[in-house]
Amino acid sequence: xxxxxxxxxxxxxxxxxxxxxxxxxxxxxxxxxxxxxxxxxxxxxxxxxxxxxxxxxxxxxxxxxxxxxxxxxxxxxxxxxxxxxxxxxxxxxxxxxxxxxxxxxxxxxxxxxxxxxxxxxxxxxxxxxxxxxxxxxxxxxxxxxxxxxxxxxxxxxxxxxxxxxxxxxxxxxxxxxxxxxxxxxxxxxxxxxxxxxxxxxxxxxxxxxxxxxxxxxxxxxxxxxxxxxxxxxxxxxxxxxxxxxxxxxxxxxxxxxxxxxxxxxxxxxxxxxxxxxxxxxxxxxxxxxxxxxxxxxxxxxxxxxxxxxxxxxxxxxxx
Numbered sequence: 001x002x003x004x005x006x007x008x009x010x011x012x013x014x015x016x017x018x019x020x021x022x023x024x025x026x027x028x029x030x031x032x033x034x035x036x037x038x039x040x041x042x043x044x045x046x047x048x049x050x051x052x053x054x055x056x057x058x059x060x061x062x063x064x065x066x067x068x069x070x071x072x073x074x075x076x077x078x079x080x081x082x083x084x085x086x087x088x089x090x091x092x093x094x095x096x097x098x099x100x101x102x103x104x105x106x107x108x109x110x111x112x113x114x115x116x117x118x119x120x121x122x123x124x125x126x127x128x129x130x131x132x133x134x135x136x137x138x139x140x141x142x143x144x145x146x147x148x149x150x151x152x153x154x155x156x157x158x159x160x161x162x163x164x165x166x167x168x169x170x171x172x173x174x175x176x177x178x179x180x181x182x183x184x185x186x187x188x189x190x191x192x193x194x195x196x197x198x199x200x201x202x203x204x205x206x207x208x209x210x211x212x213x214x215x216x217x218x219x220x221x222x223x224x225x226x227x228x229x230x231x232x233x234x235x236x237x238x239x240x241x242x243x244x245x246x247x248x249x250x251x252x253x254x255x256x257x258x259x260x261x262x263x264x265x266x267x268x269x270x271x272x273x274x275x276x277x278x279x280x281x282x283x284x285x286x287x288x289x290x291x292x293x294x295x296x297x298x299x300x301x302x303x304x305x306x307x308x309x310x311x312x313x314x315x316x317x318x319x
Contacts, residue, residue, distance in 0.1 A: 004032055004046060010055025011037040018043045082128045086121050089134065089143060102171040112144035125150075139166075140176075168192060172199035239272050239281055246272070249284055258283035259293070 004014045012034040020028040021043075030046040036057040048054040092104040093111050103109075114120045124145045125134065132150040141147050167176045171194045182192035183200065193200070204211060235241040241249075250270065256263050257270060264270055270284035273293060285293060296302050 002046075004049065009034075009049045009052070011060060012042075012044065012049065012054070012056060013037075014049070015041070021045060080128075082122060082125075083118060085128070085134050086115075086118050090116075093143065102174060103169060106171075106174050107169045107176065109140075110142045112142060114145070115143060170194070170196035170199055172196070172203070235272070239274050240279075241272065241281060246284075249281070253284055257286040257289050259285055259289040262286060 003017070005016055007014050015033045015035055018031040018033050021031045031043050032046060032049065033041060034044050034049070034057075035041050036059060038057065038059045040057040040059070042057045044054050090111060091098045092100045093109055094105055095101060096105070098105075115124070125148060129150050132152055135149055135151045136143060137147050137149050166179065168179055168182055169176050170182075173196065175196075177196050179192060181196050181198070183197060185191035185193050195203070235243060235246055253270075258273070264286050268287070270286060271290040273282045273285045273290060274280070275282055296305065
C-alpha cells in the first residue's frame with residue numbers, strides 16, 4: 001500500500017494517514033493529514049494530492065484571486081488617504097448624487113483625462129504631505145496636473161477671508177454670481193448662504209403657505225417650551241417647589257383656592273402662598289385671596305377683621 005508520509009505536493013506536506021472518507025454511497029477514499037506552508041493543517045484525499053487538484057489549504061486560491069482583482073492595491077481593506085482624496089474628488093465631479101456635485105461637476109468642473117486613472121494621479125501629485133489636503137490653484141478651472149496644490153484647511157479659509165469678493169455658485173440655479181447676491185450665513189462676516197437671494201425669494205413665493213405654517217408651528221412649540229421652562233425655574237428658584245410638587249398640592253385642593261374654594265377664571269394658575277418668614281409654602285390661592293392675605297399680613301389682624309365682619313353682620317340682621 002502506497003504511503004505518502006513526508007512527501008510534498010505544492011504547498012502541502014503530508015504528516016500522516018487519516019481515516020478513510022466516504023464519497024457517495026459506497027466509495028471510501030484514502031486521506032492524509034497535511035500541513036500547509038502557511039501553518040494550517042488540513043485533511044486531503046490522496047487522489048487529489050497526486051493529481052495536483054489541491055495544492056494548499058485554500059491560501060493559494062485566495063492569493064491568486066486577490067492578484068487577479070488588484071489594480072494598484074490602494075483600495076483594498078482600509079483605504080489610504082491619497083486614494084480617498086482621489087476618489088472623493090472624482091465623485092464630486094462625476095456623480096450627480098454626490099452632495100457637493102452642484103459645486104463641482106454641476107458648474108462644469110471636470111477631471112483631466114489622465115487623472116481618471118489613480119496611478120497617473122498618484123504619479124503627478126506625489127506622496128501626500130501630512131496634515132494637508134488637495135486644493136485647486138484656480139477654483140474656476142478643472143482638476144489637473146497644472147491646477148493643484150497641497151494646503152491646509154485653515155490656510156484656505158484665511159485666503160477666502162482675504163478675497164471675500166470672489167464670485168460664488170448658487171446651488172439652485174448653478175450660476176456664478178457676485179458675493180453680494182448671497183445673504184450672510186449667521187453672524188460670520190465672510191460666510192454666505194449656498195442659495196442666492198433671487199432663488200431664495202422665488203422659493204419663498206412658491207412655498208409661502210407651507211413656510212408660514214411651519215414658522216407658526218415652530219413659534220408655538222417655542223412658546224410651550226419657554227412657558228414650561230420659565231414655570232419650572234420660577235417655582236424652583238422662588239419657592240423651592242418642583243412642577244410635580246405644585247401639581248400634587250393642586251390635586252390635594254381639588255383644583256380650587258384654599259380660602260374661597262373657587263376655581264381661577266380662565267386658564268389662570270393658582271398663586272403660591274409662601275411664608276417668607278418661615279420659608280415654607282402654605283397653599284395655593286386665587287389672585288384676590290392672595291392679594292388680601294398679603295395685605296392683612298398677620299393672624300391678629302385677620303382675627304380682628306373676622307370679628308369686625310361678624311359684628312357688622314349681626315348689626316345688619318337686627319335692622
